[in-house]
């Protein structure tokens with residue numbers, strides 16, 4: 501099915517507006533109608549997913565921003581103010597007095613998500629565990645699986661005590677590094693209804709079973725509901741709101757309403773007797789601010805589109821890349837008009853795929869060690885370190901490391917003639 505897949509590898513702005521962003525908000529219902537029939541409606545019986553028939557006339561391509569790190573176009577004054585306040589919080593470096601630590605990775609979100617703000621500095625973190633009777637054990641008694649590699653040092657609460665960063669214990673048999681991802685456009689991803697991603701998974705299973713993705717069903721803390729995970733390298737988190745609280749605790753050591761319990765340093769909970777700030781560190785305002793900033797952060801602006809790029813988008817589809825790196829997704833209703841019923845191009849299905857040896861070996865929720873979320877390819881042209889651990893420094897190297905369900909696609913790439921390969925790479929460098 502990868503051959504002759506009607507789904508476009510790329511969607512041309514109907515007005516052809518290469519790098520210029522003003523043109524892209526123009527809705528060309530007819531073009532979008534064709535496009536959505538071909539690609540965006542994964543499965544007809546999906547109930548509450550936006551259906552081209554019912555809302556087609558209102559669907560619009562998301563309006564781009566002129567540069568990375570900017571807010572979405574067409575926000576209201578109130579939304580822009582919330583974005584600005586969120587950005588400020590995102591940049592804020594916290595101290596021990598605000599609850600940083602006792603163990604943490606960095607003191608602000610932007611220490612890792614920057615270059616420009618919301619992007620990635622390439623900062624990596626480490627997870628560890630071991631395999632017991634064939635199953636992954638996160639070794640939580642040693643503070644696993646996520647390491648907090650810094651400590652707040654000497655404190656005098658409850659007697660002198662020195663908090664140091666964690667390290668993988670010698671008994672760990674699995675260690676994996678994960679690189680910081682870019683956050684551009686994730687408000688759109690957040691606004692895709694679960695039913696839509698479930699429908700997409702069903703369509704993949706029906707049309708391209710060998711590469712089909714698996715939705716990562718995870719618990720939403722706020723509602724207790726089982727939702728489709730979509731954030732993180734393993735699609736382990738269902739919403740930006742939840743990731744905000746999760747990261748505040750697990751990256752910075754700031755407890756908050758949904759994540760009220762400090763991490764026990766290296767698994768030693770008795771050390772928390774020396775925690776200098778035992779009350780809830782953030783009353784929830786910080787989490788709301790991060791969520792606002794990320795929700796309204798614009799998607800990566802698209803690079804220039806040459807004839808090579810257009811040709812390459814066809815090679816992308818023919819090579820089976822688009823089976824996982826889904827070119828087009830559609831949001832559902834959102835209280836933020838700029839996110840509501842929008843067509844956007846993340847080049848990911850946000851589903852899990854068995855990547856063979858490329859998997860990071862860490863099981864998380866229902867995701868096995870071999871399964872990874874399809875990495876979105878938007879913004880690729882700005883990235884210098886690729887794959888979950890940043891081991892690839894070129895696009896070709898990243899493709900060559902695809903295994904498991906992506907092995908056939910990788911082989912197709914390796915067999916491309918020079919002209920097609922050049923076109924495909926031009927396309928990827930335009931994202």
Ligand code: HEC
Pocket residue numbers: 605606607608609610611612613623624625678679680681682683730731732733734740743744747748751752790794
């Ligand atoms: C020490 C570096 C570091 C800090 C500090 C940090 N992050 Fe991250 N962030 C990462 C890494 C690494 C990942 C990928 C994690 C994974 O999937 O295991 C990530 C992933 C994310 C994602 C998921 C993005 C996606 O591609 O799906 C969100 C959302 C996020 N971070 C938000 C935040 C917020 C909000 C803060 C501040 C409260 C924060 N991060 C602080 C390193 C960091």
Ligand code: HEC
Pocket residue numbers: 711819820821822823824825853855858859860872873874875876877880885886887888889895898899902905906909910913928
């Ligand atoms: C079976 C699904 C699947 C297919 C088919 C597939 N990919 Fe991927 N791709 C993934 C997953 C999953 C990742 C993330 C893997 C990781 O980092 O562990 C990824 C990562 C990438 C990356 C690195 C992105 C980043 O942010 O680091 C690039 C580039 C890429 N793919 C390009 C391609 C191209 C080009 C093709 C077609 C030749 C292709 N992929 C086919 C699933 C797929």
